[in-house]
Amino acid sequence: VLIDIKDEVARGAALDIQQAAPLLNSDSIVTGTSDPQAIAGAELVVVSAGLHRKPGMDRSELLESNAAILGDIIENVAKYAPQSLLIIASNPADILTYFAWKRTAWPEKRVIGLSGVLDSARMAAFIAMETGFSISDINALVLGGHGDAMVPLPRYSCIRGIPISHFLNDEATKQIVQRTRKAGSEILGLKKNSSAYNAPAGAIYTMVEAIAKDKKRILPCISVLNGEFGYKNMAMGVPCVIGADGIEKVIEIDLNKEETTLLKRSVDSIANDLEKLDMLITPDQNIYKYLPN
Ligand code: LAC
Numbered sequence: 085v086l087i088d089i090k091d092e093v094a095r096g097a098a099l100d101i102q103q104a105a106p107l108l109n110s111d112s113i114v115t116g117t118s119d120p121q122a123i124a125g126a127e128l129v130v131v132s133a134g135l136h137r138k139p140g141m142d143r144s145e146l147l148e149s150n151a152a153i154l155g156d157i158i159e160n161v162a163k164y165a166p167q168s169l170l171i172i173a174s175n176p177a178d179i180l181t182y183f184a185w186k187r188t189a190w191p192e193k194r195v196i197g198l199s200g201v202l203d204s205a206r207m208a209a210f211i212a213m214e215t216g217f218s219i220s221d222i223n224a225l226v227l228g229g230h231g232d233a234m235v236p237l238p239r240y241s242c243i244r245g246i247p248i249s250h251f252l253n254d255e256a257t258k259q260i261v262q263r264t265r266k267a268g269s270e271i272l273g274l275k276k277n278s279s280a281y282n283a284p285a286g287a288i289y290t291m292v293e294a295i296a297k298d299k300k301r302i303l304p305c306i307s308v309l310n311g312e313f314g315y316k317n318m319a320m321g322v323p324c325v326i327g328a329d330g331i332e333k334v335i336e337i338d339l340n341k342e343e344t345t346l347l348k349r350s351v352d353s354i355a356n357d358l359e360k361l362d363m364l365i366t367p368d369q370n371i372y373k374y375l376p377n
Contacts, residue, residue, distance in 0.1 A: 085126075088133075091118035120160035126168045128295060129161050130288055131184070134174035136279040139272050143176040143231050144357050150174050151183055151364050158187045169295060169330045172306070173198040173288055177230045179357045181306045182319040192308040193331040199230035200304020200321040202287035206267040207236050210260045215251050217243055226264060227304055228350030229320050235346045236261045240337065291326060298328035307331050313339075313347065320354055 086101075088094035098116030105112055115122070123129055134150035137143060154174060161170060170188065172181040172195065181197030188195065207224035211217075221244040228235035238257045241248050248257065263270070271280040294301040303326045308319045312334045325333040339347060 085122045086114065086116040087118065087120060087122060088116070089118055091116075094118060120157075121164055123161065123165045123168075126165040128169045128171070128292065129165055130171040130173060130292065131157055131161070132173040132284075132288070133157055134180075137175070137269075137272055139269075139276055143268075144179075144353075144360075146175050147179055147357055147360055148364060150176075150180060151361060154180055154183060155187070158184050162188045162190075168194075170195045171198060171288065171291055172196070173284065175230070176357055178306050178318075178320050178354050179361055182308060182358065183361060185308045185319065192310060193329055195308060196291065196324075196326070196331055197230075197306025197319060197321075198284065198287055198291065199234070199306045200226050200323075201290050202284050203230065203234055203236070203264060203267070203321070204304055205283055205287060207241065207260060207264040210263050210267075211241065211243070211248060211252075214256055214260060215243065215248075217251075224264075225304060225323070227321050227323070228347050229354045230306065231350070231353055232265050232269075233346075233350040233353045234265055234321070235343065235350055236264045237343060239340070239343070294326040295328060295330065300325055300327045300332065302326075302335065305331065307334055309334070312336055315351055318351065318354055318358060320351065 086094045086098045094116030096116070098114045102114045105114070131154065134153050135146055137146060161168065170184055172184050174180050177197045177199050181195060185192065185195040203226035204224045207226055208219060208222045211222050211224060212219045224236070224241040226234055226236045238248055238261065243251060252260070268280055291303060291305065293299065294303060302323055304321050305324045305326065306319050306321050307324055309315045309322070312322060313336060323335040323337060324331045325335065
């Protein structure tokens with residue numbers, strides 16, 4: 085079921101998907117509505133509502149408006165689908181994932197944010213474009229926040245198990261890292277009236293499939309941290325085992341000095357936004373300050 089405050093828009097979008105079902109050999113029934121109660125009993129809810137950026141804007145600039153939009157939505161999810169898992173795709177995704185976790189007071193593993201699957205796909209696409217090798221053999225990893233300070237990790241990126249440093253020199257790798265960080269803005273700058281759409285949709289599909297089929301995939305997703313990588317009371321992209329229970333485990337990988345510094349920079353930018361969120365939410369729902377261990 086698709087839900088939008090604009091009832092007819094939701095119904096139209098649902099019909100469009102329904103009419104694609106025969107072509108995808110799918111017997112799914114897709115409906116659209118503005119009634120939040122339609123999610124009653126849902127096992128998984130994906131929230132992609134909110135404003136998108138205009139060219140030149142930072143994702144953090146959406147915080148105030150999108151926290152307001154998500155406040156009501158999260159309340160409805162907690163009310164009508166209290167047993168569900170929640171995927172947050174709205175921006176700024178790290179902050180809003182934390183916000184959703186705080187608001188629902190659900191266990192950390194049930195609230196998952198979209199970031200690393202998308203950012204890693206982008207990095208993999210750039211590696212394929214640069215090397216000319218099949219995307220089937222390319223595996224990239226991006227951690228940290230879903231903002232310009234995100235941390236693409238060339239050392240953990242490979243082509244059929246062979247580190248990318250075997251194929252790409254430092255300069256080429258640096259370009260790929262930079263382009264990955266700005267990949268969303270690059271698209272926005274070209275399209276102007278819409279942010280990226282297909283790659284985020286594909287990333288959400290990947291996460292939903294891992295949950296629905298209990299695949300135990302290792303996917304970089306935004307998780308609320310409880311000491312992992314040295315941080316707690318905040319959320320950011322980390323490697324997660326994703327299955328039917330949501331984030332079944334956060335996998336802590338070794339980071340070298342440079343990678344640790346880059347992650348800290350990303351954390352600082354998230355912390356900055358969390359403080360803004362702190363001012364936006366009422367005292368009884370107050371968040372704790374993030375605390376590096
Ligand atoms: C992007 C937006 C969706 O990265 O955050 O394209």
